[in-house]
Amino acid sequence: MSGRVGDLSPRQAEALAQFRENLQDVLPSLPAQDDYFLLKWLRARSFDVPKSEAMLRKHLEFRKYMDADNIASWEAPEVIRRYMSGGMCGYDREGSPVWYDVIGPLDARGLLLSVSKQDLLKNKFRDCELLRRECEEQSRKLGRKIEMVLMVFDCEGLGLKHLWKPAVDTYGELLAMFEENYPESLKRLFIVKAPKIFPVAYNLVKHFLSEDTRRKVVVLGSNWKEVLQKYIDPEQIPVQYGGTLTDPDGDPKCSSKINYGGDVPQHYYVRDQLAQQYEHSVVVNRGSSHQVEYEILFPGCVLRWQFRTEGADVGFGVYLKTKAGERQRAGAMTEVYPNQRYNSHLVPEDGSLTCSTPGIYVLRFDNTYSYLHAKRVSYSVEVLLPDAEAAAAHGHSEESLDHSP
Secondary structure, eight states: OOSBTTBOOHHHHHHHHHHHHHTTTTGGGSSOOSHHHHHHHHHHTTTOHHHHHHHHHHHHHHHHHTTGGGGGGOOOOHHHHHHOOBEEEEEOTTSOEEEEEEOTTBOHHHHHTTSOHHHHHHHHHHHHHHHHHHHHHHHHHHTSOOOOEEEEEEOTTOOGGGGOHHHHHHHHHHHHHHHHHSTTOEEEEEEESOOTTHHHHHHHHGGGSOHHHHHTEEEEOTTHHHHHHHHSOGGGSBGGGTSSBOOTTOOTTOTTTSBOOBOOOGGGOSOSOOOOOOSEEEEEOTTOEEEEEEEEOSTTEEEEEEEEEESSOEEEEEEEOSSTTSOOOGGGSEEEEEEEEEOTTTSOEEEEEEEOSOEEEEEEEEOTTOSSOOEEEEEEEEEEOOOHHHHHHTTSSEEEOOOOO
8 A cells, every 4th residue: 555645554554543643732833734744754764653643743843843834934145045046936746836956056065155054054944934935826726636846856977076075064963954844745856958967966965865765766867858847847947957948037947936056156155175084194204205096996986185284385196006006106107187286284185086987096196395384284085986877867758866775
């Protein structure tokens, strides 16, 4: 049995009755009190009543914390309103709202340097609440229950800048908030225009997603416009995405509904940098260098690093060894990320590199130019692996990313 209204097993029906009984003290404060709403929480926890109850009570605390009753009238900071990409536009063929996320133009670094993480979380919570209320409105209009949202993720322009660790961590927190507070609310998530780096990006965030959500992620290939039209009438799809819908002024992007982001001007910045924690610290003596080796077993992996120094600058570059098993001088290796000096004592540095060939990659901190001063370098390095199923799906016409064990 699906665990939905009208399709409950005796055990599921009993769990629903017990769940409702357990929630009598908070039932009036729930966003909805019908069986449709309660069953979402039960399905999310496999009809384990205590776990479902704990999840829902935690959600109620979160709603109080976020002042959910007044969230629709909350005004986000101007920089979020202008530069946080995405928006709701149109409905699918069954009447569910469609939400577009536009990844490429999103300046995650600029946003994180301009607003608090709390404001970003509150903004995403407001989006979720607006979608929930839109589903309620659609249910009233159509005379049938609309519970879920269809999402389209436009990944054109997804690049290394989006793999900046603070950005990925924040995005993970936003995904976790959605999973914990809006279970069973995603109908399907279409990935369109996914670049080669998408499997690496997906692998970084997939652990924030429930198994059920992962099954709903579908990577579309070059025929993505036709696939979208199978699920959404062309009249409900912006011209930008292969449909016929425009803004009243003829804008094919429907920019009045979908924000396309952009680079955040620095006058919005309220901080120069974000606090970082580093895994390693080393003193690079005057006139010397420090090398850190990482073995890359297959192409498509990404090396991601961040470092800072104390008191003075340091040189940094990435090299590919030409001989295994022995330390090589910089001149004997292949330079793959140009060596240059960084004022990392003033502003911490971070960066990443897509490794196109397997081999031993060397991250080299260079202090050979300094005759007087040793440099203390604090750094963290990660090897980001592509998600195997996302990599396999990339380029196919339509592939669901089901990561069930």
